[in-house]
Amino acid sequence: MKKIATFLFFVFLLSIKGFSQPQEITVVSPEFLENGSVTFNILAPKAAEMKLQGSWMPDWNERIEMLKNSEGVWSVTVENLTPDYYTYSYFSNGVRLIDPHNALVIRDGRNHFSGFLLSGDESAYYEVNESNSGTLQEIWYPSASLNLERRMVVYTPPGYESSGEDYPVLYLLHGGGGDEKAWSDLGLANRILDNLIARGEAKPMLVVMTNGNPNQTSAWFNTPGYSEEADPGFLNTMGNEQFERSLVEDVIPFVERNFRVKPEREFRAVTGLSMGGWQTQRLAYHYPEVFNYYGVMSMGVIRTGAFGHEAEELIEHTKAKMNQLNELGFGLYWIACGTDDFLYDSVLHMVELLEEHDFDFIYRESSGGHTWDRWRLYLSEFAPMIFQ
């Protein structure tokens, strides 16, 4: 009897499926070949042209031509990709498309891209570790200093729910144009921590991913009818220090009240990329008593030679502020940047300033630019160095 009902049910459901996805040819995209080769496909018989752009291309304006076969499937193969987490788009007649054959779509700010994980040694930390996965929470908290209710994403390590232990906390800051989902969606912070912790390479810790734009309650898409005119984004607020204040006055007390964490300086770390690296520097200047570990990714001190004596004042200001942190002592001040990063010179300038001041930091220079492949790598290197 059961089999009859099940069979009938399948007939019904097959009809739904056929109705919602009228498609004659089955196209798989991307296709993973050997030696890091990946083929991208899209069924578009009537399109006049199709091009590919991917996050592995150094020039963001590069487009690779795709070729159409007799069934109307456009394809191109890219060779020798390093195992990593990539995003890509198609372009047809100047319009950007996601890959309709790929279920993985990744948001970067206001834009969406198709994505894939190319498995291998270099991307081992980015795999889902099903048997050692922590919990990701989207949680709202009152920000008294900003007079807003705001959303953050909190990672708790595997076993948090039942261990009864207290944990250290890493505060993880995104860049300009990002929001509280950037480090989990693009940065795979939860997967990286899962794998590091499972291997015993990082201590179990909470990771708190806030929204670094102090005029936002949460990622834009929660706002019906959002437009850039209504919310000009991070450019209006990045330098106003409101975020840093809200992190210290609102976020940390909320986390320490609502999660089982160790509420002392030696168990707090902060790191961020680009705008978040700028905010990390300012937290080191203005709240040296709060954090013990600092990671500055892809951000330095802007070289202000063109502004004459103001540049000297800025440098003196920086020195004086870092001196406070030096006197207080700290666990780690780590700076990381890629040699192709458009902010590379600003990082070299910061390194020079800190060396002049005999400040105790570690500078980690990598290849690459101002991109998420670098920031995932940096997080996988920074997390093992803290709370040890």
Added chain:
Amino acid sequence: MKKIATFLFFVFLLSIKGFSQPQEITVVSPEFLENGSVTFNILAPKAAEMKLQGSWMPDWNERIEMLKNSEGVWSVTVENLTPDYYTYSYFSNGVRLIDPHNALVIRDGRNHFSGFLLSGDESAYYEVNESNSGTLQEIWYPSASLNLERRMVVYTPPGYESSGEDYPVLYLLHGGGGDEKAWSDLGLANRILDNLIARGEAKPMLVVMTNGNPNQTSAWFNTPGYSEEADPGFLNTMGNEQFERSLVEDVIPFVERNFRVKPEREFRAVTGLSMGGWQTQRLAYHYPEVFNYYGVMSMGVIRTGAFGHEAEELIEHTKAKMNQLNELGFGLYWIACGTDDFLYDSVLHMVELLEEHDFDFIYRESSGGHTWDRWRLYLSEFAPMIFQ
């Protein structure tokens, strides 16, 4: 000094912005006009045609022509939309596009659509309630019965973290093709509960959203190199009763061990749509001692007249099973369906069977079809009726 640094920083960041989004014309889409009118726009000067398809259209194959202005922006205005949460796509030369001007993209199974919330009385429960927002957790648990580590989404109500109270639990099941994220992404279950609880219309409760496909650990996109060939989806597993068993044997004990919930039958409810409505019926048959409240959305008993005596056996089987639940007693058995639903006849058939058996249920018939606007509505009606 601060102002100089800030200014320089803006210059840098503006240059990033210009680099990543080379676009001369600012296009806002969708645009909300008066009286439920919405204009959809897309900049595509070189496209030969552009069409719109939206979730408000009864015929899923309908396409509305868009018109191009002199700047290359294609537009069309749709009038008199009821306030709701909608998805839409563009089509250009047969290829489906998301709206590149809209930051909200919603996944439905393997497909992605642009989305918007049209605000108004009918969609009041779907708004983000910033000052009364519960927490959404993506949490992994061991499923011994399936021999898998699996992911579920758990909603805890506002105040859960600090209240010290124990809560009732609603187990909320998705339909065929969906996964553990469907009810939050498409169904807005967390927002609906936030608003119901804030108004005092529903009791504070946990909502547990599982993955109803017993061959999956989690939504497909966590699997690198996923293809339909590697994972044929729900059609192979829907009738095999493994999901229902894993819910009772694995999920409920995990939830009751790791969250502050009331672990008695009178504080457990289950509801689901389509495939999840089928699973809800089976839970009522096979585990009547576990749940006190049942909601069956858009799913009935398949009319099996063509199969002769087997149909009679199925009916007797159903009656016998429902009789067990009747004898045990229960809080609510609620059935909801739209008159345009392709499973409407199956629901009428179930209603007839249950009436013949003098079974105590409530049948709620609505307008509409087999679509998310109905299931959001049904959840907003079901949640206030349970745990009262």
